[in-house]
Amino acid sequence: MRLRSALAATTAGIAIAAGLAACGDAGSDDEGRDVDAKSDCDGKFAEGSRMAELADAGTINVGHKTDQPGVGFQGATDDVPKGFDIEIAKLLIADLCIDPASDKVNWEETISDNREPYLESGKVDVVLASYSITDDRQKVVGQAGPYMVTGQQLLVKSDSKIAGVDDVKGKEVCSVTGSTSLETIKAKGAKGVGADSYSECAEKVLDGTYEAMTTDGTILAGLAAQNEGELKVVGDQFSTENIGVGYGKDHPEMCEWIDGVLEDAFADGSWAEAFKLTLGPSGVQTPEPPTLQPCK
Amino acid sequence: MLDNLDEFFKGFGYTLFLFLVCAVASMALGILLVAMRVGPIAVLRSLATVYVSVVRNTPLVLIFIFFHFAAPIIGINFKWVQVHVGSFDFTSAFATAFVALSLYTACFVCEGLRSGVNAVPMGQAEAARAIGLPFGGVMTQVVLPQAIRASVPPVASALIAMLKNTSVAAIFFLAEATAAMRGLTNDYSSQRIGIFLCFAIGYIVLVEIVSMISLSLERRWRVA
Numbered sequence: 102m103r104l105r106s107a108l109a110a111t112t113a114g115i116a117i118a119a120g121l122a123a124c125g126d127a128g129s130d131d132e133g134r135d136v137d138a139k140s141d142c143d144g145k146f147a148e149g150s151r152m153a154e155l156a157d158a159g160t161i162n163v164g165h166k167t168d169q170p171g172v173g174f175q176g177a178t179d180d181v182p183k184g185f186d187i188e189i190a191k192l193l194i195a196d197l198c199i200d201p202a203s204d205k206v207n208w209e210e211t212i213s214d215n216r217e218p219y220l221e222s223g224k225v226d227v228v229l230a231s232y233s234i235t236d237d238r239q240k241v242v243g244q245a246g247p248y249m250v251t252g253q254q255l256l257v258k259s260d261s262k263i264a265g266v267d268d269v270k271g272k273e274v275c276s277v278t279g280s281t282s283l284e285t286i287k288a289k290g291a292k293g294v295g296a297d298s299y300s301e302c303a304e305k306v307l308d309g310t311y312e313a314m315t316t317d318g319t320i321l322a323g324l325a326a327q328n329e330g331e332l333k334v335v336g337d338q339f340s341t342e343n344i345g346v347g348y349g350k351d352h353p354e355m356c357e358w359i360d361g362v363l364e365d366a367f368a369d370g371s372w373a374e375a376f377k378l379t380l381g382p383s384g385v386q387t388p389e390p391p392t393l394q395p396c397k
Numbered sequence: 398m399l400d401n402l403d404e405f406f407k408g409f410g411y412t413l414f415l416f417l418v419c420a421v422a423s424m425a426l427g428i429l430l431v432a433m434r435v436g437p438i439a440v441l442r443s444l445a446t447v448y449v450s451v452v453r454n455t456p457l458v459l460i461f462i463f464f465h466f467a468a469p470i471i472g473i474n475f476k477w478v479q480v481h482v483g484s485f486d487f488t489s490a491f492a493t494a495f496v497a498l499s500l501y502t503a504c505f506v507c508e509g510l511r512s513g514v515n516a517v518p519m520g521q522a523e524a525a526r527a528i529g530l531p532f533g534g535v536m537t538q539v540v541l542p543q544a545i546r547a548s549v550p551p552v553a554s555a556l557i558a559m560l561k562n563t564s565v566a567a568i569f570f571l572a573e574a575t576a577a578m579r580g581l582t583n584d585y586s587s588q589r590i591g592i593f594l595c596f597a598i599g600y601i602v603l604v605e606i607v608s609m610i611s612l613s614l615e616r617r618w619r620v621a
Contacts, residue, residue: 279579
């Protein structure tokens with residue numbers, strides 16, 4: 102009896118080890134842009150403003166995503182995240198005279214559900230986590246930007262006949278549980294099914310359980326690039342997402358500062374360079390910089 | 398929250414359906430397992446023991462992941478399940494959740510029933526054998542009727558745990574109550590606490606109903 106249990110345990114152990122070995126390729130080593138910290142912070146920010154506090158403290162907590170290739174991604178073996186969100190965060194950090202590559206920056210993973218609670222409790226100072234600007238969110242947090250305008254599209258198998266959102270009416274379409282994308286696709290007449298992450302959805306599209314998955318086109322492009330030849334992005338964008346920077350509602354002065362940093366990045370080409378570096382490899386063309394919304 | 402009652406009820410509809418079918422399946426499988434575990438055939442006894450120790454000791458999320466992402470590789474999938482009732486769709490996500498939850502909960506039902514069987518004095522079974530009943534007769538006529546009485550509380554606990562475990566399906570493609578809650582908290586992030594409380598109350602009401610049924614069964618069957 103004891104022997105049999107031991108045998109079963111060993112078999113299970115081997116199966117688990119084999120499964121883990123399959124995940125070994127989660128890290129990645131291409132670097133983002135080098136952004137140098139500025140050194141003009143003495144007197145740059147108004148006395149008592151949150152920016153002055155952060156610059157004086159020399160540390161900052163940044164909320165970001167970890168599961169969106171090209172936007173905000175952190176492989177299992179990566180020390181720091183990378184992607185377009187992260188590049189924009191580096192510009193903001195550098196403007197506070199903090200070295201973005203140093204350990205003075207605390208990169209904190211925020212999933213969709215805890216972005217507002219983390220900002221409200223002050224656990225993170227800014228959130229750059231493919232954070233759509235919405236009226237409801239602005240009731241509890243501040244949002245500046247947008248620094249990227251994207252829209253929802255569909256990701257399907259390469260040999261799929263689906264050409265646009267009209268073709269998925271009544272069909273099951275995968276997205277992340279509790280995301281805006283899932284609600285939008287339901288409103289478009291499809292049946293939304295929610296997974297824990299976009300990569301799980303991609304897996305289910307690949308194995309044929311669901312014919313399509315949906316979220317922002319920039320994220321889908323990253324997934325399509327990861328599974329080249331097997332998945333493709335189809336159709337026009339059927340929603341508009343204004344991706345902005347989240348900050349605590351107690352610090353309205355941050356809005357003007359964030360917008361200022363973004364304006365500079367739009368003007369000096371660092372925005373376009375960051376876009377090309379992070380989203381270019383997935384085949385997304387670098388667009389014109391978006392128009393900033395006025396601070397409230 | 399009040400504007401979205403349909404989503405609330407639809408979410409709990411899936412939760413309730415999943416609970417009901419899983420309850421039936423895990424009870425059936427649990428009874429089979431306990432019969433194997435306490436039965437006289439050594440091979441079946443050890444099979445059931447191995448099954449219970451392997452599945453009961455595996456986290457439920459791992460079982461879900463296995464059936465969603467590992468089993469399809471070896472050809473086990475539930476894509477063929479296409480049942481549509483009204484606005485409810487019972488497709489692969491529901492079928493997978495059903496299989497994972499039932500297999501998992503059956504272990505706890507089995508152990509609950511076994512505690513009931515152990516509560517029946519050995520002399521009862523021996524007396525039944527002495528008057529010539531075969532194993533099946535001993536079980537169905539003498540041991541199980543008494544064992545079931547004794548095992549109502551532990552089995553009810555297993556089913557209550559299962560009712561709450563249905564929430565694991567939220568991140569596995571099923572739009573049950575927890576998934577509906579997360580959809581609403583995303584859309585109305587300023588009303589997070591109210592939404593959370595409403596769904597918590599929904600679960601409490603369902604669990605309360607199951608415990609009341611269990612209590613009344615306990616009372617009805619008390620007189621031995």
